[in-house]
Amino acid sequence: MKLKLKIWRQKSVEMEGSLVDYQLADVSPDSSFLEMLDLLNEQMISEGEEPVAFDHDCREGICGTCSLTINGIPHGPQKATTTCQLHMRHFRDGETIVIEPFRARPFPVISDLIVDRAAFDGIVQIGGFITARTGSAPDGNAIPISKGVADKSMDAAACIGCGACVAACKNASAMLFVGAKVAHLNLLPQGAAEKDRRVLSMVSQMDRAGFGNCTNFGECSAVCPKEIPLDVIAKMNRDYATASLKNIFSQVG
Amino acid sequence: MNPFRQLLQSSLGKKYLMALTGVVLAGFVLGHMAGNVQIFLPPEYINTYGHKLQSLPGVALWGIRGFLLLCLAVHVWLAFVLTIENRLARPLRYEAEDTVEATISSRAMPYTGLILLFFIIFHILHYTVRSVYDYSNLPYDLHGEVVHDIYAMMYLGFTHWWVSIFYIIAMSLLCMHLAHGVSSMFQTMGVRNDKWRPFLNKAALAYGWIVYLGFISIPIAVLLTEYGGLPILDKEHIEATQTLAKTLTLIHP
Incomplete structure (x- = not known):
């Protein structure tokens, strides 16, 4: 060729x-x-x-x-x-x-073609983890998780953090990435305890980094090599709204 | 930071407000359209309807108007803020940009929105403030009470062909705006998933078309009646109104 x-x-x-x-x-x-x-x-x-x-x-x-x-x-x-x-x-x-x-x-x-994607690291560092030790692999299996929830969480966890979603978005928004990270942990019982704190801090870190705002084009999911669904953005929006309301009425633990 | 301010200043908080004001405005245009198509009934119907609305207690009338204008102001203001943020998030654009998924309606939102803003200003001046043309002397005899003849005002308003064309173009942009917006607001509020998305997208498109066809039927009917000689609307009623106006002016000069 x-x-x-x-x-x-x-x-x-x-x-x-x-x-x-x-x-x-x-x-x-x-x-x-x-x-x-x-x-x-x-x-x-x-x-x-x-x-x-x-x-x-x-x-x-x-x-x-x-x-x-x-x-x-x-x-x-x-x-x-x-x-x-x-x-x-x-x-x-x-x-x-x-x-x-x-x-x-x-x-x-x-x-040339190399970009610094440390902004993603910043978002993961602020909320993409579980604070309490959840044990090693056998302990993880000790908590029963229904198939539907495990599958949804796994779909979100498939995100490899490459940044194609940001690159494809006409607004340079990182909401598919952040949505994937939020959904991955918030869906699981191990992560659910900190779901409010996680979504609040990850979204504010995303805003501070200077990413754009989602306008629901769907470009991100269409180019995603791991086919992360737009559902994770809806999930993040839903969790953030709930967390904010709880926060306003001071119920965040 | 105050959690309420944190919510309002966040990207998602601004998107929630955009969606919620969008719900109000989208609901309003459907109701407005449904009220307007009463022009296809005898003049008494729309004039009774209009008189009822205008004789609402001042607090209610101005409360509703104020609320709608507030929603519009918030919607427009946030559109500017979010669009500017989105542009800043990608200072250097791609030399070769492609689109995989995003619809024309979704990509044109800022432009259809901006033109609609100019349209709304014109529309309020045209039919509410009535400063574009003088419609002050259009009396209608509603069971012995002299009220404003909305039927005649709408008819006369659309006899200006350029006004009608501007309205039809603006409504086609509204159709596009709704086709993306009505489905998008579900996603923003976190109540959409892959199962519902195709249905909501179709529903939004149908919503846009219903509003569009309802609204444009009126200027088209006026033009066909006035210049096409088709008896769709009651042309004789307009002449009767103008005769009544002259008579009343003679009695109360």
Whole structure:
């Protein structure tokens, strides 16, 4: 395959970036998108140019490190697929592919296609945990949880925190991510004790980080590699309303 | 922080207010439409209805008007605040942006809303304050009591073709606004899930269309009666009103 690539190049947070054109030949349709970028980088290194910086780690679609907005869609055109699991056979020979970083004010570009997603860590650090020790794996199984609840919680827990939801949202809102983290723990008996405190603090941390507001487009869930449902946002909205009312009437423990 | 202020200043608190004022305004337009289509009955019906509304005790009339205007003001103000926050959350836009899921109605909300705001101002000046055209001298004999002839005012108002076209365009934007908003408010208040979403989306679309068709039927009927020669509305009644107006002016100059 021959490809024309337009890649966002930016030296650092302070520097301005722009799209730069590259030509790449002999790309195997069976290679992954990141292997295609590896090929480009090897070519650039051999020509003495600075290679393109991009995030990657497990390359198995489970760690949430890879990012990239490919032709305007985070993680590219393939549904429920991370960039590392996207293969070049989904592109045409001779196609022009525009590759940009995930764009949002709370995700500053560190270098080329790498963005700093520490804003997500901040949200998890403030409420994405259970304070009391719940024991090890066998103890977890000692508390019966109905299948429906366990499934819903597991659906939310599938979130790998990649940030594609923010990148896809026209408002750069993080509500699918925060909704997933809230729903994951608030649904379970181990997490339910702190559900009010959790949702209040996670939402205010999300606001402080400067993410936008959800307007219910549904773009986030549509691009999510783990297909986190919009239900988690409704769940977060519901839990936040209840928690706020309890808070106003001073019943939060 | 005061928990009430914390709620109002949070992203979700603003969205709740947006949804709740939206419920009031969406309910109002349906009621308003249902009242207006009485124009297709003999003039006595809508004139009796209008007279009843206008003879409500001052506290009730201005209480209702004040409440509706307050809801509108909050809805518009928060629309500006939320939209500005959303724009700030992505200072640098994508060079190649794509959309997977978001509907045109959902993406156009700020624009349809802004044009509707101008429409509402015009509409209030046109038919409530009546400063665009003079409708002060339109008497109607309601069982011996001289009341304002709303039937004639609506008819005369829509004989100006540019007014009718503006109303029809504005109502099509209202249809779009409702098609997204009516389903979206359920999501914001946390009472929507994957099972209900398709139904609520269809219901919202139907709601928008019902309001749209109800409202636009009136200017279309006026134009067809006045210029198309179709006897949909009572044209002779308008002439009778104008004759009555002249007679009354002669008696009480």
